[in-house]
Amino acid sequence: MSAILPLLLANQTLYSWCSHAHQLNCSTSAHQTSDQLFGTPHSALCHDFPAHLRTLTQRTRGQLGPPRELALRHTLLGYFLPTIDDKKAEETIDLITEGAIPSLKMRLGITASRVGGYHPLKLCSDCAGEEQERLGYSYWHIEHQFPSSFVCLKHARPLVFLRDAITPVHRRYWVTPADPQDCKLIEVQVPSETAMATLSRLARDSLYLAMLPPGGLSTARAAGGYQRLLRGRGLATSHGNLRIEKLVSLIRERYRGLEGLPGMAPLESVGYEWPGLAASLSRRSPQPGHPLKHLLLVGAITDSWEEFVQACESGCDSAPLEHQTNPRPLKERDLTRFKQLVAEGGMSISGASKIVGVSTTTGVQWATRFGIPFISRSKSVTPALVGEIRRLLAKGEPVGSIAVSSGVSSSVVNRILGADERLKALRSRSTFSHRKFVSRTKFSHLCKRYAHLPLSELRGLPGNGYAWLYRNDRPWLTKALRRLGRLPSSGS
Numbered sequence: 001m002s003a004i005l006p007l008l009l010a011n012q013t014l015y016s017w018c019s020h021a022h023q024l025n026c027s028t029s030a031h032q033t034s035d036q037l038f039g040t041p042h043s044a045l046c047h048d049f050p051a052h053l054r055t056l057t058q059r060t061r062g063q064l065g066p067p068r069e070l071a072l073r074h075t076l077l078g079y080f081l082p083t084i085d086d087k088k089a090e091e092t093i094d095l096i097t098e099g100a101i102p103s104l105k106m107r108l109g110i111t112a113s114r115v116g117g118y119h120p121l122k123l124c125s126d127c128a129g130e131e132q133e134r135l136g137y138s139y140w141h142i143e144h145q146f147p148s149s150f151v152c153l154k155h156a157r158p159l160v161f162l163r164d165a166i167t168p169v170h171r172r173y174w175v176t177p178a179d180p181q182d183c184k185l186i187e188v189q190v191p192s193e194t195a196m197a198t199l200s201r202l203a204r205d206s207l208y209l210a211m212l213p214p215g216g217l218s219t220a221r222a223a224g225g226y227q228r229l230l231r232g233r234g235l236a237t238s239h240g241n242l243r244i245e246k247l248v249s250l251i252r253e254r255y256r257g258l259e260g261l262p263g264m265a266p267l268e269s270v271g272y273e274w275p276g277l278a279a280s281l282s283r284r285s286p287q288p289g290h291p292l293k294h295l296l297l298v299g300a301i302t303d304s305w306e307e308f309v310q311a312c313e314s315g316c317d318s319a320p321l322e323h324q325t326n327p328r329p330l331k332e333r334d335l336t337r338f339k340q341l342v343a344e345g346g347m348s349i350s351g352a353s354k355i356v357g358v359s360t361t362t363g364v365q366w367a368t369r370f371g372i373p374f375i376s377r378s379k380s381v382t383p384a385l386v387g388e389i390r391r392l393l394a395k396g397e398p399v400g401s402i403a404v405s406s407g408v409s410s411s412v413v414n415r416i417l418g419a420d421e422r423l424k425a426l427r428s429r430s431t432f433s434h435r436k437f438v439s440r441t442k443f444s445h446l447c448k449r450y451a452h453l454p455l456s457e458l459r460g461l462p463g464n465g466y467a468w469l470y471r472n473d474r475p476w477l478t479k480a481l482r483r484l485g486r487l488p489s490s491g492s
Contacts, residue, residue: 007398008064009139014074015047016140017064019174023137026442028449028461030173043100045174047140048076048119051100062355067097072214076119079146079210080108083222083291086215093214113290114265115147121175121183122159124152128177135398136431138177146206147263148292150188151199153207158188158199161262179467191257198255198299205295208305217312219288225312229301254300266293335366343372350407381408386416393417396430436473439465443477447484455486 004024008017022033022044034044039055053067064070071093072078081089092108095101105117122145128138143149144159151158162183164175175181190196209217230236235247251267259267298308334356341352342363353363367374385406392402399413406413417423443465450458459466469477 005060005063008074010073011141011143012074013047013140013142013145014050014070015044015174016176017074018044018050019176020137020139022174023438026438026445028446040100047121047175048145049096049101049104050075051096053097068093071096074142076142076145078142079206079291080110081214082209082212082217083219083294084108084215084288085218086213089214109288109290113293115290115292116263116265119145119147120164120262121145121162122149123162123177124155124157124159126155126157127152132178133428136396136435140177143203143207143210146203146210147290148206148295149203150261151190151196151203153200153203156196156200158190161186161188186262188261195257198258201299202295205298205305206291209291209295217294221312222294225308225314226297226301228311228314229308233301235301251296251300255296263292266290266296338363338366339370339372342367343370348407349374381412389413389416390420390423393423394426394430396427396434432472435468436476439468439473440476440480443469444480447480447486455481458486 004021006017006020006024008014018033018037021037022030025033027033030045031041035041037044037056037059038050038052039059040052043050043052043056053070057064057067057070072081077093077096081092084092088107092101092104096104101107105111110117121140123138123140124144127141127144131138144152149159162175162180162185164181164183173181175183188199190199227236227240230242230247231238231240234243235250236242255264255267258264298305302308302311338352338356341347341355342349345352347355349363349367350360353360356363364374385408389402389406389408389412392406393399393413393416399417402413403409417427446458446461446464450461458464466477
């Protein structure tokens, strides 16, 4: 098991966390790191659907949260499971928690959707730059990896797709936003401001969809909503027959110029002889559909995600569609366990919430419900605590780690940092010094371990750090190479 376990950020993919853990521990073998964390040599290198989550939770002593939360919030499962049958969704979570599912994409209906089962990594250059400056590293955002996400909502700019021909089974390294390796970088070309607004709506709706519980958008419930919306807009008859010409014209106008974007194959199936998107999703005996198809249809026939939700709930006897941060079904034993941990065991609300598998906000609500006294975080930021936070910031500690150790939110830490330019400069220098120390240590270790390899091959090893040292610490690198008898040729 890795000696150093970094904090798993709220919107970070599990794949990205594994990469960070690998770097912090100065490991040289990605497969060995994966085996230490998951018990298999390849799980950590799967960026969309990593498996064996129970083993990971056990070997990290539960510091990352429960397996279910990891699956739904830090992998693409949280995006795909809302649109399939709830029983099947729960079975999928159980299977991927305990082991691997070779036929997972077939089980999720991805292979039959004609959307494509290849999920390229995507990044926002602005996000990566800000994180590199603030944290000392950049990471993959889960919301950017959704197949229906083409733009970054925070910076209102197109995402960059990474095309990599190597599969996780054959990969021997991690791809990071700061080091895309041999991937081909393709920035999404948005033809107009109108297209940008359309893609932004699609990205927002993707977030809403991924917040639904597994099975929350069943085929029958979605079909009822579509039928009501289509009839209300004159796109279907009172008997549910589609008005093909009007519907096709609407969809083509809505997504004009976007048909050529990677992953937008469903738009190409929309023709006057076959409605494509709407037929299988809205008929009285509907078929399951890829989330992207649902989102494209919702975006074409509604003005907002809320309008679609209202249409689905109208005349529906089942529970309303709720956007939950913790979609796990609430059980009485969870409440009892939480009460025992806090009231009898003296554990903090955040610690008990993590063990039970709910958010801290839910834990606060439960504590209030049980009448358990607690101190609000907003009242705990004393001058002494501010001083300690400033000290840790100056040392270059990650904001998330400082928040956890200090018992405050990340926003409090960021406010303290943002209010002091001198502190920001100190932190920047500390972060750089730490990166320099890690890079020097890692490169020296590799030089000694692979003394038989020429420099050209050494630079090809994953995580060698040569490029960063060449750009940022060249005098030390030159001395180290001279001392080891590894001076590069003039053309290197």
